[in-house]
Amino acid sequence: MDYTPACLSLLLLSSLFAPWQGAEAQSRFTIDSVTLSVDPSGEISTGTFVDMSCQVIVSHDSSVPLTHSFNLLHNDVVVFSKKTTDDAFFYQLMPARAANSGTYMCRVTVQNKSKGSISKKLVVKGLQTPVLLVNPEMPFEGEEVMATCHALEESGSFYFYFYQDFEQIKQVRASGNMVETKLEMKYAGDKHLHCDYEIVMIGNTQRSNNSNTVKVTVKELFITPVMNILPGENVIEGDVVDFVCKVVSPPFPVSVFLTKDKKMLKEASTNLTHRLRVLAEDSGEYVCKAERGNLLREAYKSIRVKDLFSKPLLKMKPREVFEGEVFTLNCSSKDYSSERINSGDVKYSLYWNQVLLTSGGYYNATAHLSLNGNYSCQAYALDRGQNQVFKSSNQIVLKAKVPVSVPRVSVVGDRLILGKPFQLQCRSENGSLPITYSLLSHHRQVKSRVVNSPRDLAIFNLTSIHSITDLQSFSCKAQNHPSQPPRESSGEYLRRIANIIVPVSKPELSMMPTKVAEGQDLTLTCTVQRGTPPITYTWHHSALPMHSITINVMQGSYIIRSVGQEHGGEYYCITSNPSNDTERSGSLIVEVKLAPWKIFLIAVFCILLTVAIIVFIFVKKGLLPFRRKRTGDLSVKPASTKTDETLRLTHGTGIEAANATPGVMGRNVWSDNVSGSESDDQRSEGIPEVPDIEYTEVQPQEADPGRAPVKKGTETVYSEVRNSMQGRTGVLLHVQ
Structure with missing residues (x-):
């Protein structure tokens, strides 16, 4: 109940603002x-005070003021914003600096509407002069001082530059208007330091004026080291040498170092001594260094160490050893220090793969794979202090060479096609490189090649061979030892292992039967005389492929069942084999005859047609005498004017003529006068026209009582009597 008055107050305020x-x-x-x-x-x-104001004019029908949201933008970035019912606001740059340069615009938002002003450009020239502070102002050489450069009223992205005696010594990038950095004072003396800065702005940059100059007095630091070598700079191996490095009365504690060839030998404070039993490899320059902070001082001394004895040299003869050959190793030192030792004081030991092989400087053996490895020699002698001085020789790697084995010659690609270029390869299974391979043909060298690496191959390009026996004439020689004879292969081996492909010969095409009729089976046989199987046979008819087979024999056949007229024409066959060559046979012309039954039908038809014609002719000839009989006249044509003999016909003769057939009658009448091979028509057409023809009527006599009459009644018989060319009389009778 304590919150009731507060709640009532809030409700009252809400009711007031709601309208x-x-x-x-x-x-x-x-x-x-x-x-x-x-x-x-x-x-x-720069440093000018700038006033900015933004004024908005809004037309409205509201009885209460509208709320305006003002935004001031610098290079499209809001730098100031305000919400108010006033129609204007004010903004000040106190003072303006280079970072304030750019484009300004005011944007006003009222409820859901917004509008911007025209942009205004402001360019601020000049930068605030920076201030430089240095601490300490009197350092020792090699020390660092802390330098601070600032321009507190500027803003933006800064680059600070530091100078010593007007020479730039450092550049620092900073996000603020102040930077602190360390500067090294390397050398003694008075140094003048100053700084400036640069601000990066959109579109350009500006550089400030120089800062104030600070004078820094750099005091010299006396820490130069002193170096001594005892007993001296010229010694002999085995001598003990002391290297002394120190700084005399340093003002501050310093560090000293002894180095050789950039290798740290010893380190100490203020001074050091390094003792060493020297060897020949200890000769050279030594450096004594004194260091405090970034300051470094150095002193140099050189020492020359004479060999007690020279480094031993290991030699092997011969330098290249083949398996089975004898090789020797010899180890010796060329020089020695006669002041300390004699040549016999130097002792040698030979090592094989770091294992003692023999005590002494000489060794010989027969080369073998088991003796391959690294050989070395170690020599030693006693110095003046009875200390052993050891020296190791160079290493020799023994890898006994393998004599070349008998080479094998083979065909590259595992096949050889007669009549085409090919390649042969010579290769030995064993043998150290380099190997010289020579290809021979008929025991004469054709080509040679030296193989120096496992990737190299002894391959020889050859033109062609035309028979299998030519292949065995090739052989190969291999040699990798100059004092050993070369090893030679056999051409017979090449002939046995080579896959030789003989191209197919020109095929011959034949047919069976040689004459074919419709309905018969036709066999086309394609034959080659030579060629490596498998052989592909392809038959063509009128340039179009019909059938193809691949077989392992020298002859292929194709059967055409029940040939017809469409199977006639040109045939040929094409053969090929793995040589990828093709051969074509000559053309074969096939003529398909008619079937026998068709020929029989045609023959029967022809016979029937002939018989029909003959029958027609006979029928025609048989009707002609009957036509003449119906005339009823008998005409007799004189055959000759020399006789007036009259042919008399009895009644009996007329009856016989009447009883006979026209054809028989005709033959009987003309049998004595006309040849049987001539017809009446032919004779009538061949006899010239005679104008005087006499016709005589013959009266029939009484019939013979002993013969039966053929016909009853009176019959008129006409007789034509003609004289033939031979003077004989011909009579043609027509009986009705």
């Missing part, structure tokens, strides 16, 4: 203009 808010939400308005003013504007000097 205002409702009125603003329901008002109608438009933003007429937004104006930004900058004073002063354009190009100004």
